[in-house]
Amino acid sequence: MQTVKVAGKNNKHHVLLYAISTCGWCKRAKKFLNENEIEYEYIDVDLCSSEDRNKIRQDIQTRGGPLAYPTVIIDNKILLTGAPQDKLREVLEL
Amino acid sequence: MTTIENTRKRAENDAKTNGYYLASDQELLKDLLEGLHKNEQRYGYPSCPCRLASGKLELDRDIICPCDYRDPDVNDYGQCYCGLYVTKEIYDKKKSAKPIPERRPLEKQGRAYTISTEQTAESAKTAIKKTPEIQTKLWYCKQCGYVCFREDPPYVCPICKAKREMFAELDVTTQVREKIS
Numbered sequence: 001m002q003t004v005k006v007a008g009k010n011n012k013h014h015v016l017l018y019a020i021s022t023c024g025w026c027k028r029a030k031k032f033l034n035e036n037e038i039e040y041e042y043i044d045v046d047l048c049s050s051e052d053r054n055k056i057r058q059d060i061q062t063r064g065g066p067l068a069y070p071t072v073i074i075d076n077k078i079l080l081t082g083a084p085q086d087k088l089r090e091v092l093e094l
Numbered sequence: 095m096t097t098i099e100n101t102r103k104r105a106e107n108d109a110k111t112n113g114y115y116l117a118s119d120q121e122l123l124k125d126l127l128e129g130l131h132k133n134e135q136r137y138g139y140p141s142c143p144c145r146l147a148s149g150k151l152e153l154d155r156d157i158i159c160p161c162d163y164r165d166p167d168v169n170d171y172g173q174c175y176c177g178l179y180v181t182k183e184i185y186d187k188k189k190s191a192k193p194i195p196e197r198r199p200l201e202k203q204g205r206a207y208t209i210s211t212e213q214t215a216e217s218a219k220t221a222i223k224k225t226p227e228i229q230t231k232l233w234y235c236k237q238c239g240y241v242c243f244r245e246d247p248p249y250v251c252p253i254c255k256a257k258r259e260m261f262a263e264l265d266v267t268t269q270v271r272e273k274i275s
Binding site: 020021022023024025026027028045046050053054057066067068069070081082083084 | 122125126128129130132133143144145146147176177192193195196200203204206207
């Protein structure tokens, strides 16, 4: 998958963000990660190849999540739909 | 060509007509209006900025803003899926807007994934072949007579606000009469 990597001081956890480039909540999630200097990678589902789009669908559904964006996957284990900031703070130990 | 200002005015008018408000968080509102405007430019229609569109009008009809799910979502959660339309309670910040569960059926969401985003002629042909068949029907509102030609009836009648249950399928048969000269 062709993700965009964003460097940050906080790199304790592996953070993957599935987003839509036009979505206000996805922009908010990116802003939150940037402001907290979290290292993460993201992919905009509306701009990626159909192959990647289907991989993302499969990944989210295999983990039992709804096909909604933003979806954050932390350490390849925890899936957070909607990127709720209180949960992100808790899991990312902020 | 539509400008962001047009997109904003259209949303404001629609909110006013339906007794809703636009998001009071100005940053979120700006992002959503920009997203709608971008979708209108790339697809030719303002599909929901927070949902994955297929780029095919017949598959995305239910998520063109204001989407089919707006009224039941505002009713249940005080906001629509993307948070553009909200109730006075959320507008006044007595309750905060947040991502809400998706009401759009999974089968419809899946359509955006079956469409190829590749631009080559060969893959475009495959994409057309893969496009699911959509069965559009005529529906009428038993309360006010509003008629629409869509896959499903709307959740709420846009004219008289009757619920989906008030819609019935309309059977139309046409006859060709011979002209008597």
